[in-house]
Amino acid sequence: MKLGVNIDHVATLREVRGARYPSPLEAAALCRQGGADSITIHLRVDRRHIQDADLQALRRALTIPLNLEMANTPEIVEIALTEVPEEVCLVPEKREELTTEGGLDAVGQFAALKPTIARLKEQGIAVSLFIEPTLSQVDAAKALGAQMVELHTGTYCDQEGAAAEAELERLAAAARHGHQIGLRVNAGHSLNYDNLTAFLKAVPHLDTLNIGHSIVARSVMVGMEQAVREIKALMAP
Numbered sequence: 001m002k003l004g005v006n007i008d009h010v011a012t013l014r015e016v017r018g019a020r021y022p023s024p025l026e027a028a029a030l031c032r033q034g035g036a037d038s039i040t041i042h043l044r045v046d047r048r049h050i051q052d053a054d055l056q057a058l059r060r061a062l063t064i065p066l067n068l069e070m071a072n073t074p075e076i077v078e079i080a081l082t083e084v085p086e087e088v089c090l091v092p093e094k095r096e097e098l099t100t101e102g103g104l105d106a107v108g109q110f111a112a113l114k115p116t117i118a119r120l121k122e123q124g125i126a127v128s129l130f131i132e133p134t135l136s137q138v139d140a141a142k143a144l145g146a147q148m149v150e151l152h153t154g155t156y157c158d159q160e161g162a163a164a165e166a167e168l169e170r171l172a173a174a175a176r177h178g179h180q181i182g183l184r185v186n187a188g189h190s191l192n193y194d195n196l197t198a199f200l201k202a203v204p205h206l207d208t209l210n211i212g213h214s215i216v217a218r219s220v221m222v223g224m225e226q227a228v229r230e231i232k233a234l235m236a237p
């Protein structure tokens with residue numbers, strides 16, 4: 001099983017200060033050293049974290065695959081067709097949301113998604129759809145020609161007890177079905193150091209997990225001591 005690290009929040013930290021750092025490119029190199037198999041970024045329509053220049057820099061420098069999360073809007077589709085990341089994951093996007101809420105409705109958006117997926121594939125980009133873990137959404141992804149699905153794990157991560165167990169069953173059924181009909185099955189959203197083990201035990205056939213917030217948050221904690229030491233060293237007489 002592979003790990004894609006979502007580094008959006010490295011850019012968030014930069015953007016909230018209007019600063020030049022921290023650099024997503026530098027973070028991506030460290031993720032790779034730590035064992036990341038791919039890097040995920042979400043180029044949002046409002047550019048709240050990752051910027052076009054980040055995408056371009058990562059395309060030039062990254063030595064592991066880049067997975068671009070994006071909404072199906074004409075502007076962003078053109079950017080993807082120009083930059084040609086190895087993978088695109090189509091996600092729903094609402095301007096006011098804090099993070100992606102819910103999966104893409106591959107059934108309801110079928111007509112709008114079909115030409116976009118065809119164009120991305122023509123350009124050699126592998127296409128994933130970020131969907132709710134239901135059989136009908138998995139079937140729609142297959143019918144649309146996507147090679148992958150990313151099962152939305154957010155509901156599982158927000159629940160406890162029996163509700164979490166029920167959601168794990170839904171995820172496992174969707175993963176089994178996706179695998180059976182020849183899709184690569186990925187998963188992600190809100191996975192963290194506490195909820196990952198039960199998820200992996202319950203859900204089969206996973207190819208790649210995309211994890212962002214918990215890794216970036218943890219990196220602040222495991223890096224804080226060193227960062228303070230380095231400033232103290234500069235202050236030493």
Ligand code: PXP
Binds near residue numbers: 008069091187191
């Ligand atoms: N997968 C998708 C499609 C996402 O939109 C996100 C959030 O950007 C993630 C995975 C990663 O979620 P988290 O940051 O909660 O790990």
